[in-house]
Amino acid sequence: MKIVVIGGSGLIGSKLVNSLLQLGHTVIPASPQYGIDTITGEGLGEALKGADVVVDVSNSPSFEDRAVLGFFKRSTVNILTAAIYAGVKHHVAISVVGADRLPDSGYLRAKIAQEELIKESGIPYTILRSTQFFEFAGRIAEAATIGDEVYISPAGFQPIAADEAVSALAEIAVNAPTNDTVEIAGPVCMPMYEFIRYYLTEIEDSRQLVMDEHARYFGAELTDESLVPGETALLGKIKYEDWFQKQLETT
Ligand SMILES: NC(=O)c1ccc[n+]([C@@H]2O[C@H](COP(=O)([O-])OP(=O)(O)OC[C@H]3O[C@@H](n4cnc5c(N)ncnc54)[C@H](OP(=O)(O)O)[C@@H]3O)[C@@H](O)[C@H]2O)c1
Known part of the structure; x- marks a missing residue:
């Protein structure tokens, strides 16, 4: 199969490109650093010529409300x-x-706009909704930092190793479209506060962690149900602590 990976240089995209290449497919990594830009349209038509499957794992360079909505709408339409x-x-x-x-989250409104455009397009599709990647801990902490304090909600949270989300995406990409949405999450549900506490402790970060049930996650207050998947979700096997320690060993 010829598979184009939009965002093929990113965290998920670069892993997905490798994994599809190992399965023997013809894979085109598509992103500005490969001369393919979904906002300007540069190189896009050429990259898609003869493609069987497109996997979009791109991300907006800015998470500011209007910028991220503009990115996902324009990029997805193109x-x-x-x-x-x-x-x-x-x-x-x-x-x-x-x-x-x-x-209330501008970022998540943009992801919904992206999903809706895909569903309305008439192209057979499959959407994988993932929980947060373990690799995203630093960005969550950074977005929640005010001065020297990091305000994090104790709401339920079930993050996943990016590698496990990538395995699911690779399988979806080489199978028939379902015209449906499937969820994937890590094996353990924990308070987001505990996840960030572990991360900040391990990296010996001097910022003060504050548990705050009103803390906003990229603009939205959370409940225990907000970010946790339904019962039919696919579940990864890798636990955060095991993953983290392995990263330390390999770096
Ligand atoms: N982070 C999480 O916890 C999480 C959880 C669930 C789902 N997701 C979703 O996972 C996806 C991938 O996230 P990620 O962390 O892998 O992203 P990332 O590492 O930030 O990579 C973003 C990719 O998008 C590309 N890109 C940016 N502007 C582009 C443009 N105009 N045209 C084409 N490509 C463009 C970048 O290309 P260049 O490198 O060339 O600029 C890069 O390859 C996102 O859609 C996100 O919503 C994330």
Whole structure:
């Protein structure tokens, strides 16, 4: 199969490109650093020529409300238009578990806009909604920092190793479209506060962690249900602490 990975240089994209190459597919990593830009359209039509599948794992350079909405709308419209022209048979995208439950988050509103455009496009699709990647801990802490304090909600949270989300995406990409959304999460549900506490302790970060049930997660207050998947979700096997210690050994 010829598979185009939009965002093929990113965290998820670069792992996905490797994994699809290992399965023997023809894989085109597509992103600005490869001369393919879904906002300007540069190189997009050429990349999609003869493609069977497009997997969109790109991300907005800015998480500011208007910028991120503009990115996902424009990028998705451009990809879908080019995909229809090229006769692509399956559009795969990654979204976020609970995106529809947190309309106060500009980032998650943008992910919902992306999902809706895909569903309305007429191209057979599969959407994988993932929980937060273990690798995202630093960005969560950074976004929650005010001065020297990090305000984090104790709400339920079920993060996953990026590698396990990538395995699921690779399987989805090489199988028939389901025209549906599937969820994936890590094996353990824990308070987000505990996840960030572990991370900050391990990296010996001097910032003060504050548990705050009103703390906003990229704009939205959380409940125990907000970011946790439903009962039918696929579940990874790797626990955060084990993953973290392995990262330390390999760096
Ligand atoms: N972080 C999480 O915990 C989490 C959880 C669930 C779902 N997700 C979703 O996972 C996806 C991937 O996240 P990630 O952390 O792997 O992202 P990332 O590492 O920030 O990578 C973003 C990718 O998007 C590309 N990109 C940016 N602007 C582009 C453009 N105009 N045209 C084409 N490509 C462009 C970048 O290319 P260049 O390198 O060339 O700039 C890069 O390859 C996102 O859609 C996110 O919503 C994330």
